[in-house]
Amino acid sequence: MIPTLTARLRAFAAARDWEQFHTPKNLAMALIVEAAELVEQYQWLRPEQSAEHAATDEGRAAVADELADIAIYLLRLADVTGIDLEEAILAKIERNEHRFPPAPEGGDPS
Numbered sequence: 001m002i003p004t005l006t007a008r009l010r011a012f013a014a015a016r017d018w019e020q021f022h023t024p025k026n027l028a029m030a031l032i033v034e035a036a037e038l039v040e041q042y043q044w045l046r047p048e049q050s051a052e053h054a055a056t057d058e059g060r061a062a063v064a065d066e067l068a069d070i071a072i073y074l075l076r077l078a079d080v081t082g083i084d085l086e087e088a089i090l091a092k093i094e095r096n097e098h099r100f101p102p103a104p105e106g107g108d109p110s
Contacts, residue, residue: 031073038066
């Protein structure tokens, strides 16, 4: 799925002559802006309200839009920098599995 989405986003940017703007710096900055817009969905909500936010149709649609924006910029940044995102994710998971072994049964996860 990642290669298909990446190719579609690359074609979308090319058709609009946006590659000139899709530098690593600009894409990283846009990614952070979109992440902030996701945070805004939960700003000032109490913990229980934040858990319920995406359960409403309006909240779910807003969160989905922000997640999609984040993913789009993330995929474009990976593409522009030549990073295989799936490979990077799998490598990071493996490092984390070694770094953070499972908690003993019945033990404290921290």
